[in-house]
Amino acid sequence: MSRATKAGDRYWALIEPSWLRLNDTWSRGVDEFLAESRKVSPRVLNLYAAHWCQSEVDNGGFHQFFYNTTGLLAPEAVGGFRAIGLLEWSALLSDAMAYFGTPYPRERAARLERLPRSDSRKRAEWDPFAALDEKFYGSADAERSRWDTAADSYAVPAA
Numbered sequence: 218m219s220r221a222t223k224a225g226d227r228y229w230a231l232i233e234p235s236w237l238r239l240n241d242t243w244s245r246g247v248d249e250f251l252a253e254s255r256k257v258s259p260r261v262l263n264l265y266a267a268h269w270c271q272s273e274v275d276n277g278g279f280h281q282f283f284y285n286t287t288g289l290l291a292p293e294a295v296g297g298f299r300a301i302g303l304l305e306w307s308a309l310l311s312d313a314m315a316y317f318g319t320p321y322p323r324e325r326a327a328r329l330e331r332l333p334r335s336d337s338r339k340r341a342e343w344d345p346f347a348a349l350d351e352k353f354y355g356s357a358d359a360e361r362s363r364w365d366t367a368a369d370s371y372a373v374p375a376a
Contacts, residue, residue: 224366225364225368227369228264228368228369228372231260231261231372231373232261232268235265236265239257243287250289259300262293262297263300264301264368264371265290265293265297266290266294266297267293267294267297267303267368268364268368269282269287270282270287270290270291271306274353275354275357278344278347278350279309279310279313280332280335280344280350282313283317283346284328284329284332286325288323288328289323289325291310291321292321294310295310295311301368301370301371302370303363303367306353309352309356312349313346316346317331333345
């Protein structure tokens with residue numbers, strides 16, 4: 218008897234075996250993450266990075282994504298969204314990354330030096346990513362379960 222699958226189960230089944238191993242590298246630095254990320258398939262890495270980005274942005278915007286350690290995944294998430302077929306999200310993330318200049322600072326401390334802190338003003342007045350967040354939310358809300366559907370399709374392509 219097989220268990221019924223719900224949206225998101227297929228992509229999660231693909232990344233789950235690598236999840237903790239990749240997460241554990243963050244505290245050891247960018248080089249450790251990059252070395253470990255080369256040990257997983259490009260499909261797993263694309264889903265992993267894009268999952269983290271969409272999850273963080275959905276929860277607290279691009280500012281939260283860049284503020285947290287997860288911001289080290291931004292370059293992989295851009296490629297992940299593109300590979301998954303979420304081209305608008307890839308472009309929004311690229312636009313958000315441009316705030317930091319080139320090269321993109323994977324090290325959290327370098328991003329924190331450049332990020333403004335929230336204050337008593339309205340978010341749109343202090344958060345350089347507020348308009349991009351709204352575009353992301355609008356795109357995500359346009360189709361129910363957009364992320365899960367796209368990620369599942371990418372995880373298990375049609376034969």
